[in-house]
Amino acid sequence: MKHSVYFAYPGDLEAKTGGYGYDRKVISELRNLGWHVDLVPLGAGYPFPDHDTILRTEEMLGALPEKSLVLIDGLAYGALGDIAKRLAQRITFIALVHHPLASEGNITEQEQSTLLASERLALKHASTVFVTSSSTCQQLIENYDVPGAKIVVAKPGTEQNVQAERTSQVPIILSVGSIIPRKGYDVLVAALNKIKHLAWECRIVGSRTMDAxxxxxxxxxxxxxxxxxxxxxxxxxxDVRSEFTRSDIFALASRYEGYGMVFAEALSLGLPIVACDAxxxxxxxxxDAGILVAPDDSDAFANALKRIVTDRELANGMAEASFRQSxxxxxxxxxxxxxxEVLEKAANERI
Incomplete structure (x- = not known):
């Protein structure tokens, strides 16, 4: 018999971002496997919620039955250091860290320091910590004092596709992600400006309302x-998939990614990739599937794009390698x- 789990999340679970997309898939798969998943919406504003949101969050989590199993998205959990410490005596927290909150771009040093301390405290009181990549796992071990034995790497799933045929006369460069500083669109546009003598078109797909x-x-x-x-x-x-199938190159100059589900999507459709090694x-x-350059280096990013745009043989070889990797x-x-499996073990341990 399967157990029940509460899934606590901040903001809008239906938001078109990689993190929320991951959450929705995990919830769906758990339900398919027989789990009863109760959703616990924690409100907006995370990772910097206002005082009222914090009070409501502690009230909601504190009202859950004793020994409840709570899978909680790290965007909220990392901001709940003191609350996690108080409530961990009566409920079991399982953290899902997409990426450490202090790694988010466009925050002050004081905000970064506050998030680092809060998330370190919260993670101390999680029984298990899910992360989406080995890179994030290592970061939590080195910078957040999380024991490696407590971390589970659960990479996002990728749907298998048929490799799309490229028929564009003018190469279409696709970039996907919310328009926020961390995604590095300023670097991408600066790079495109350096190769505007070449033939290409670029389409940037993602929310324009997260950072006006x-x-x-x-x-x-x-x-x-x-x-x-x-x-x-x-x-x-x-329908983001249609954008991938009509494109020739995937390019995203992110300054940091906890995994990067859009890169896996690009691989699944056999697109050569230009990105930052971050x-x-x-x-x-x-x-062999793309070219990675240093973050914030628009010259290197431009040169990488130029190589793929102008060298059809190179582009085709990368496309094949991309599809194989997927x-x-x-x-x-x-x-x-x-x-x-991990939740089942945690549920049995609390009985």
Whole structure:
């Protein structure tokens, strides 16, 4: 007989981001495996919730039955250091860390220090910590004092696809991710400006509402570089897969990724990739499937794009390697089974 688990999450679970997409898949797979999953919405504003949200969060979590099993998204859990310490005596926390909160871009040193201390305390009181990559696992061991034996690496699943045929006369460069500083769109546009003498089109797909200032600054950069007719800010859409299938190159200049599900998506459709060697990106993208450069290096990013745009043989070879690599990635069924096994053990231990 399967046990019950509470899934606690911040913000909007239906948001079109990699982290929330991961959460939704895990919930779905656990339910498919017979788990009863109760959702516990913790409210907006994380990882910097206001005072009222913090009070409601502690009230909701504190009202759960004693010995409850609580799988909680790290975007909220990392901000709940003191609450986790108080409640861990009566409920079992299982943390799901997509990436350490202090690794998020565009935060002050004081905010970074606060998040580091809070997340370190919260993780101390989690019975198990799920992470999405070996890179994040190592980071938690080295910087957050989390014992390795307490960490479980559960890589995102990837759906297997048929390799798309490239028929574009003008190469289409695709970038997918919310428009926030960490995604490095300023670097991408700066790189595109350096190769605007070449034939290409670029489509940027992702939410434009998560950081209004970042979105406005990016629009202005595109206008100032006279790229408005070649760089399209598509915004958030439901059918992202169609964008991948019509594209020739995937490019994202993230300054940090806890895994990077969009890179796995690009692999599954056989796209050559240009990205930054940051966080877990090199763990997902093998050397023969793309070109990784240092973060914030628009010259190197431009040169990488130029090589793939101008060298069809290189692009085709990377596309083949990309598609081959995708066959080695886990499925969501694999990821769900791993969660189920770990949760089953935790449930049995608390009885």
């Amino acid at each position: 200032h970042c979105d406005a600054t990016l629009q202005q950069q595109i206008i100032e570089n006279q790229l408005s007719d070649r760089v399209v800010l598509v915004g958030q859409i439901d 966080g877990a990106v090199s763990e997902v993208v093998p050397a 066959k080695l990635l886990p499925s969501w069924t694999d990821t769900g089974k791993l969660f189920s």
